[in-house]
Amino acid sequence: MNQSRDQYGKQAIQLLLTNVSGGPMTVAAAQLASPLFQGDILWEPTGGSLELPPGQPKSLPARLPAPVCGRDQSTAHQATTQQPVAIVRYSEPGRAGLQDMAPVAVDPFGVLERNNTELCLAAEAAAVADIVLDGRLEIAPDSRTAVVRLVITPKEADGAGTDIRSMTIVSIDGTTLIAAPADEPWPRNVRIVQGAPRSELRLRIRPARCDPHAIAEDKVGTLLPLHVGVGEREGRLKIPAGTALRGEIYDFVTAACAPA
Numbered sequence: 001m002n003q004s005r006d007q008y009g010k011q012a013i014q015l016l017l018t019n020v021s022g023g024p025m026t027v028a029a030a031q032l033a034s035p036l037f038q039g040d041i042l043w044e045p046t047g048g049s050l051e052l053p054p055g056q057p058k059s060l061p062a063r064l065p066a067p068v069c070g071r072d073q074s075t076a077h078q079a080t081t082q083q084p085v086a087i088v089r090y091s092e093p094g095r096a097g098l099q100d101m102a103p104v105a106v107d108p109f110g111v112l113e114r115n116n117t118e119l120c121l122a123a124e125a126a127a128v129a130d131i132v133l134d135g136r137l138e139i140a141p142d143s144r145t146a147v148v149r150l151v152i153t154p155k156e157a158d159g160a161g162t163d164i165r166s167m168t169i170v171s172i173d174g175t176t177l178i179a180a181p182a183d184e185p186w187p188r189n190v191r192i193v194q195g196a197p198r199s200e201l202r203l204r205i206r207p208a209r210c211d212p213h214a215i216a217e218d219k220v221g222t223l224l225p226l227h228v229g230v231g232e233r234e235g236r237l238k239i240p241a242g243t244a245l246r247g248e249i250y251d252f253v254t255a256a257c258a259p260a
Helices: 072-083 111-128 212-214 243-257
Strands: 011-019 024-035 041-043 050-052 057-062 085-093 099-101 130-133 144-154 166-172 190-193 197-205 223-231 233-242
Touching: 011 024, 011 041, 011 111, 024 057, 041 099, 050 057, 111 130, 111 166, 111 223, 111 233, 130 233, 144 190, 144 243, 166 197, 197 243, 212 243
Parallel strands: none
Antiparallel strands: 011 057, 024 041, 024 050, 024 085, 085 099, 130 144, 144 197, 166 190, 166 223, 223 233
């Protein structure tokens, strides 16, 4: 298992298959079961089956189901020492019909546990407030800095008001594309409470780097990382820029990096 840079924020991973049978085989489906998720992680071909030559690894993109969180999570994490259970449905020359096999499944990079942790944190944060990046980019007259707005809309508290939840944005990190100017750091320790009014954090940005390949090959530079604490959880929440804002950020960084 692995996860490419462009799959971050998309609740997707890669299932890596290698044919060690010594002969050709055709893969019709693959699934992975883990106690960290509520359902199986499935891959099915969109345009017919997948040819898997001997000795050649292939990556199969698969969506993650909802994570196991809350009370059930301690039990799920106790089982992370166990290998996930995989089933691959395949066919091979000389044998009629489809066969099932259960290959050894390993997660050397801890992809499943990391995604479970991030998704459960995101679910708890979403119960307190919706946090998004506004679609507008406000560029300074000199084109060297700009402002993005982090829009925070707290959820309504329950009618009894006995269980009002809160979270804290401990800090905000820069990305491979954008960073805070030295003279205008981004806010820290912002507390958000259910039932509070909508608010905005104005974040002035500058290019984090100007080497052309960093911009051309970027995959995660428009995912804004927030270090948050909510309930008993702490971790990083990644807020994606929408399509329009993402394009504006790329254009801004390119223009700001251009020679004067």
